[in-house]
Amino acid sequence: MAEYTALVVEDSPTMRQLIVFALKRLPALKVIEADDGVDALKKLQSSKFDILITDINMPIMDGLKLVSLVRKDETHKEIPIIIITTEGAQEDRQRALALGANAYITKPIQAPHVINTVKQLLKL
Amino acid sequence: MARDDEDGPIEAAAGRGKAPIEPEDRIEELLAARQEFLQVFKRGAEFTEELMRENERLRYRVAELEKNISGVEAANRSFADRYVEIEQENNNLLNIYVATYQLHSTLDYDEVLRAITEVTLNFIGAEIFTVTAVESTPRGGWEPKLLVAEGLDWGTAQEVPVSPIAHEVIETGVPHFVSELEGVDADLSSPVVCVPLKIKELTIGVLSIYKFLRQKKRLASVDHELFTLLAGHAATAIFAAKLYTDSKRKLTTIQGFIDLVTSSSTSE
Numbered sequence: 001m002a003e004y005t006a007l008v009v010e011d012s013p014t015m016r017q018l019i020v021f022a023l024k025r026l027p028a029l030k031v032i033e034a035d036d037g038v039d040a041l042k043k044l045q046s047s048k049f050d051i052l053i054t055d056i057n058m059p060i061m062d063g064l065k066l067v068s069l070v071r072k073d074e075t076h077k078e079i080p081i082i083i084i085t086t087e088g089a090q091e092d093r094q095r096a097l098a099l100g101a102n103a104y105i106t107k108p109i110q111a112p113h114v115i116n117t118v119k120q121l122l123k124l
Numbered sequence: 125m126a127r128d129d130e131d132g133p134i135e136a137a138a139g140r141g142k143a144p145i146e147p148e149d150r151i152e153e154l155l156a157a158r159q160e161f162l163q164v165f166k167r168g169a170e171f172t173e174e175l176m177r178e179n180e181r182l183r184y185r186v187a188e189l190e191k192n193i194s195g196v197e198a199a200n201r202s203f204a205d206r207y208v209e210i211e212q213e214n215n216n217l218l219n220i221y222v223a224t225y226q227l228h229s230t231l232d233y234d235e236v237l238r239a240i241t242e243v244t245l246n247f248i249g250a251e252i253f254t255v256t257a258v259e260s261t262p263r264g265g266w267e268p269k270l271l272v273a274e275g276l277d278w279g280t281a282q283e284v285p286v287s288p289i290a291h292e293v294i295e296t297g298v299p300h301f302v303s304e305l306e307g308v309d310a311d312l313s314s315p316v317v318c319v320p321l322k323i324k325e326l327t328i329g330v331l332s333i334y335k336f337l338r339q340k341k342r343l344a345s346v347d348h349e350l351f352t353l354l355a356g357h358a359a360t361a362i363f364a365a366k367l368y369t370d371s372k373r374k375l376t377t378i379q380g381f382i383d384l385v386t387s388s389s390t391s392e
Contacts, residue, residue: 014226014242109246
């Protein structure tokens with residue numbers, strides 16, 4: 001029985017499937033998917049989530065904008081946020097963490113790294 | 125020899141007025157006590173010897189256990205290493221499964237190209253790359269046709285001639301890799317990785333990677349497995365999608381022609 005719900009925001013279906021499959025190894029976690037920042041905000045408004053995993057480069061609304069809006073949202077302002085991105089520069093990492101992200105993972109990802117980060121943030 | 129009327133130390137110890145103990149009895153008593161003492165001493169000696177043997181056995185057992193513990197520790201380390209290996213293998217298989225699934229989940233030509241782009245970008249970590257199809261010419265040669273350009277604009281990519289490395293890869297069907305990725309600058313005339321897209325022995329295209337993401341320092345085993353996968357599956361997926369698109373187009377044309385003929389004959 002899932003105790004936690006994760007929202008995975010990623011425009012690439014391939015990458016999204018990889019993250020979802022990786023997270024399936026955590027039985028306590030139910031995973032909901034979103035295509036971009038706007039889709040994610042709609043889902044955040046209609047349900048309560050325990051963790052948010054998002055890409056940065058996405059159409060319509062990027063991941064950084066999403067992070068800043070989530071941190072202002074009363075319901076989800078405390079939610080742990082993991083960024084998964086191709087942007088590997090130190091300044092990108094610092095910008096994301098300054099906006100309120102809790103963890104920053106660069107692509108290509110290692111599934112165990114993502115799983116461990118989720119476990120650490122949810123204290124599983 | 126002690127006289128009968130004199131109290132000896134034994135009599136003194138026994139107390140005056142009591143019947144004197146005969147020396148012979150006393151000697152026997154002492155001998156019995158000596159014997160008893162010797163028995164006790166002997167038992168003590170035996171017990172000590174037994175303890176020493178037990179000690180020796182325990183020492184041997186401790187040494188054996190220590191040996192076993194080091195064996196168990198070595199087994200534990202081996203299990204831990206194996207666990208890490210299996211985790212890595214699981215991770216690799218997950219990547220390969222998702223990549224294969226995405227490549228073969230559609231017959232739409234553009235979606236297949238998008239899947240190849242996503243696998244190369246997100247799973248392998250390439251920043252600048254192109255996918256070029258090899259099309260046969262009537263004179264038996266081949267000519268390149270750019271299918272994907274990522275990290276550089278389409279116009280620039282189209283102007284880039286097929287590099288000698290890519291040319292050789294197309295001709296031989298053997299992939300090209302450089303071992304060290306760190307500090308390599310993008311050079312459009314010399315890809316760092318060049319993988320043929322093959323259907324059996326026929327090369328139908330080539331994936332040329334000019335630059336990897338800055339965090340990608342070296343090629344891992346999973347990258348080589350993904351290149352092998354792309355080499356086979358991407359080619360098949362492109363080929364199948366192209367056939368499907370062509371046949372669909374032809375079908376639409378034929379259907380249009382049939383509709384035209386049918387409507388003309390009806391109006392007459």
